[in-house]
Amino acid sequence: MKQLYLALFLLSSSSLSAQVYEDAEDGSTQRWIISDNKPAKASIKNISLNDNKVIKLSGKRTKNEYMLGGINSENGWNDLDNDSLKWDMKFSEYFAIYIPIETENGIRYLIYTAKNKSTGLRGKYIHIGLGKKLKNGEMHTIKRNIQEDLQRFDRSNELIGINGFIVRGSGEIDNVETSASSESNNNIANNTNLILQSFSANNIKSTQAEIRILGQNIASYQVEYGENENLGLFSEKVEGITQNNASQILFTSLNDLKAKQQYFFKVQLFDSENQQILSETKTFTTKEAVQDNAINLSLTSSTIQNITAKTVKLGFQFNEPIKSFQIKYGTTENLDKETRKKENIQVQSLSESIASLQPNTKYFYQVLASDNTNNNFVSPLQEFTTQNANVEEVNDPTFRIESLIIFTIDSLEAQTIATLYGAETAELQYSEEATFQNVLTAESLLTNRGLKQSLFSKLTGLKANTKYFYRVRAVNDEQKEIFSETKTFTSRK
Incomplete structure (x- = not known):
């Protein structure tokens, strides 16, 4: 028997036509907030410009920040x-x-600047240069395909929704709106509001696959599939789905499949009036059969690679490749939070970052993983403590640490070089502990060449054949502090 399950999520959505979030014609500024008012006296005004209304943002260069919408689906547009x-x-x-x-x-930030080059993905930030001409004091219209910009640098990722529009810098903004890049390619039935936005095969195993459907006004649906283009096999038809003009995400599980076999499939949707849409045909291939002599999955090492007041980066090594991974964590042993589950990753070692933590707080965490033979692993409880809240996160592309490398290692000394932007002061810190509880500061020299800066550092008094953690600490002219990624080296014998 083909087993089928349904998960239906009703998500707030806007029209598929262009959604205008700001045109300034009503004379209001109420849709905006000043999200960073340090230094003070930043302002948002609605003014007339060339017989048109625009939003005027005024502050101290990129130090002030202005927000339209929000950061996530709860406080932002949630434009799906x-x-x-x-x-x-x-x-x-x-x-x-x-x-x-x-x-x-998870959440990503596309950052558009007046630079001629794009530096791409760094953590959850994707920098895209639009060219220096955009700061010539003239009005420009910018059109960007957000999905394409995301996948240009984060190829395996998929856009779910757009949440807001955030500006650092002083200037005028108008006509902020979203639209579907290819509305004519959407599968829309005639004389009905039934819409198929996308469908795909996910969580593919040796004998099972999950079909994901995204659409609107779906009352019932069915999946047809088979080993060739003639298809011939059907899932059970799911009926009685609740509709309220919101986006729907539907899941169907196809079981009893053959291992290492290509399958063709398409979906058929129906509205409450039995109007229907039949999609194009897509394919997926099941994985190899599970081996009976699988080894037990285990965690061979777990390290704290970097920790701040609000974030931690954890590193893990397993005894064999894993296909899924997740961390559960919390301030008590109940572990009331969890990271987004990674699936079909096929790696033996990986790092995971956790953000939005409380400063100077002990956290408990547990690792959950599975391998290709469906062995499940749950680690014992582990813990870490975040640092004191003496730093403020900075998301300004003009103030950043771009790179850090070590180029000389001896038994007693080592030398590093780092590339920075926008630092007033900088230093290299090193320690035998990942938490930097007993931190040492290297002899350092900060040099400037235009906006680009170089930090040359010499680490002395090392112990022979000892592992060290090292990182760069930088402070800008506003006394905001950032740290580079923590790296390691082992001194020579």
């Missing part, structure tokens, strides 16, 4: 139906425009 963004802008100085988006791998 559109994948393109357009806006008008007039700037005479450097700016950074952040677009917070929800993706299958």
Whole structure:
């Protein structure tokens, strides 16, 4: 028997046509907030410009921040139906425009600046240069396909929704709106509001696959599949689905499949009036059969690679490749929070970062993983303690640590070089402990070449054949502090 399950999520959504979030014509600024008012006296005004209303943002360069919408689906637009963004802008100085988006791998920020080059993905930030001409004091219309910009640097990721529009810099903004980049390609039935937005095969195993459907006004649906283009096999038809003009995510599980076999499939949707949509045909291939002589999955090492007041980066090594991974954590042993589950990853070692933590707080965590033979692993409880809240996170692309490398290692000394931007002071810290409880500071020299800076450091007094953790600490002219990723080296014997 083909087993089938349904998970239905009703998500707030806007129309598939262009969604206008700001055109300034009503004379209001109420849709905006000043999200960073340090230094004070930043302002948002609605003014007339060339017989048109625009939003004027005024502050101290990129130090002030202004937000339209929000950062996540709870406080932002939660625009699930559109994948393109357009806006008008007039700037005479450097700016950074952040677009917070929800993706299958968590929140990402697309950062558009007046640079000629794009530096791509760094953590959850994707930097895209739009060119220096955009700060020439003239009005420009910018159109971006958010899905394409995401996958240009984060290829395996998928856009779920657009949540907001954040600006650092002083200038004028108008006509902020989203739209579907290819509305004509959407599967929309005639004389009905029935819509198929996308469908795909996920969580593919040797004998099972999950079909994911995203659409609107779906009352019932069915999946047809088979080993060739003639298909011929059907899932059970699911009926009686609740509709309220919101987006729906539906899941169907196909079981009793053959291992290592290509399957063809398509979906058929029906609305309450029995109008229907039949999709195009797609394919997926099941995995090899599970081996009976699988070894037991175990965690061979667990390390704290970096820790701050609000974030921690944990590293793990397993005795064999894993296909799924997740961390559960919390301030008590109940572990009331969890990271997004990673699936079909096929790695033996990996790192996981956890953000939005409380400063100076002990956390408990537990690792959950499975391998290709469906062995499950649950680690014992482990713990870490975040640092004191003496630093403030900085998401300004003009103030960052770009790279850190070590180029000389001896038994007693080592030398490093780092590349930075926007630092007033900088130093290299090192310690025998990943938590930097007993931190040492290297002899360092900070040099400037235009905006680019280099930090040369010499680590002395090392112990022979000893593992060290090292990182760069930088402070800008606002006394905001950032740290580089923590790295390691072992001194020579």
